[in-house]
Amino acid sequence: MTDTHIVTIERHIIEEERRRRASGSFSNILTDMALAAKVISRQVNMAGLVDILGKAGHSNVQGEEVQKLDIFAQNVIYRAMDHNGHLCCMASEEFEDFIPIPEKFPAGDYVLVFDPLDGSSNIDVNVSIGTIFSLYRRVSDEERGTVEDCLQPGIRQLAAGYVLYGSSTMMVYTTGRGVHGFTLDPSIGEFILSHPEIRIPDPPSRCYSVNEAYHERWSPAMQRFIEELKRGDSGEGGFSSRYIGSLVADFHRTLLKGGLFMYPADRRSPNGKLRLVYEANPLAWIAEQAGGGASDGRERILERKPSGLHERTPLFIGSAGLVERAVETLSEI
Numbered sequence: 245m246t247d248t249h250i251v252t253i254e255r256h257i258i259e260e261e262r263r264r265r266a267s268g269s270f271s272n273i274l275t276d277m278a279l280a281a282k283v284i285s286r287q288v289n290m291a292g293l294v295d296i297l298g299k300a301g302h303s304n305v306q307g308e309e310v311q312k313l314d315i316f317a318q319n320v321i322y323r324a325m326d327h328n329g330h331l332c333c334m335a336s337e338e339f340e341d342f343i344p345i346p347e348k349f350p351a352g353d354y355v356l357v358f359d360p361l362d363g364s365s366n367i368d369v370n371v372s373i374g375t376i377f378s379l380y381r382r383v384s385d386e387e388r389g390t391v392e393d394c395l396q397p398g399i400r401q402l403a404a405g406y407v408l409y410g411s412s413t414m415m416v417y418t419t420g421r422g423v424h425g426f427t428l429d430p431s432i433g434e435f436i437l438s439h440p441e442i443r444i445p446d447p448p449s450r451c452y453s454v455n456e457a458y459h460e461r462w463s464p465a466m467q468r469f470i471e472e473l474k475r476g477d478s479g480e481g482g483f484s485s486r487y488i489g490s491l492v493a494d495f496h497r498t499l500l501k502g503g504l505f506m507y508p509a510d511r512r513s514p515n516g517k518l519r520l521v522y523e524a525n526p527l528a529w530i531a532e533q534a535g536g537g538a539s540d541g542r543e544r545i546l547e548r549k550p551s552g553l554h555e556r557t558p559l560f561i562g563s564a565g566l567v568e569r570a571v572e573t574l575s576e577i
């Protein structure tokens with residue numbers, strides 16, 4: 245017999261609630277998110293089998309191709325959340341405007357922002373994809389929320405997490421008391437605590453993660469930074485490169501092994517590609533809670549006040565020392 249305890253995500257969330265003396269709303273939202281993640285995970289695993297692949301025939305608000313599984317994930321999260329009485333509104337990568345809770349359901353005090361299925365261009369080649377989410381308390385008096393409720397700086401997050409649909413499905417979350425990871429046991433349909441108190445390793449793995457095809461479009465300082473990492477100018481030996489092109493998967497590796505993930509600004513995309521509200525902010529908080537850092541190259545991500553739901557931001561995230569080094573190098577002329 246071992247003395248290892250089996251802790252489900254639901255149990256963990258309830259324990260957290262007890263410690264915080266929270267109302268229960270918060271826990272119910274996270275539990276509903278875990279349920280949605282299981283449903284999406286099942287469908288992602290079936291993606292090669294059922295006729296769900298292929299384009300839905302229209303673009304999302306970013307002008308990118310929407311694939312059917314994105315819509316499925318959007319609907320699952322929405323339907324898991326619209327009627328529970330805890331949220332006043334939601335915002336998603338898939339919708340241009342914020343989404344008030346419909347009149348037929350009771351409204352609550354919380355706001356959920358999410359990217360239902362990030363990295364969807366990887367679906368049809370069986371590469372890991374993910375869901376990202378974060379939770380705020382509303383700031384407006386409007387019963388069913390306003391866009392301002394969704395545009396709060398990341399430091400006001402109450403909970404943040406992601407789900408990685410990889411070789412196994414994992415849900416990782418924080419409520420500001422460390423970062424905890426759970427692995428889905430599909431045979432019993434439960435997320436089991438597998439990675440308690442995640443800390444980014446220090447010293448980190450010497451790995452950087454960036455789409456190097458954009459090298460020519462980067463600023464000279466950014467180009468120099470990557471060259472320095474490759475050469476290992478700080479005496480730590482040269483870095484390796486790892487880039488999946490799926491944010492949650494690239495971030496998850498960076499969280500567990502250390503290193504630096506970057507999606508910088510470039511000549512063609514002065515604000516990078518990733519979205520501040522529902523991609524950068526949740527991951528930035530998780531990184532900080534695990535002892536790491538996250539910056540847009542100048543400012544701490546969590547202190548930025550978003551001006552639009554789909555605002556883009558450059559992102560440097562991972563081991564704190566490497567994020568600092570990136571910021572220092574980028575500030576040099």
Ligand code: AHM
Nearest residue numbers: 308362363364365455489490491492
């Ligand atoms: P998506 O939100 O349309 O799925 O795109 C976001 C994805 C991220 O998962 C990933 O980090 C990035 O796009 C990769 O972009 P690029 O192909 O420019 O390297």
Ligand code: MG
Nearest residue numbers: 337359362363
């Ligand atoms: Mg996305």
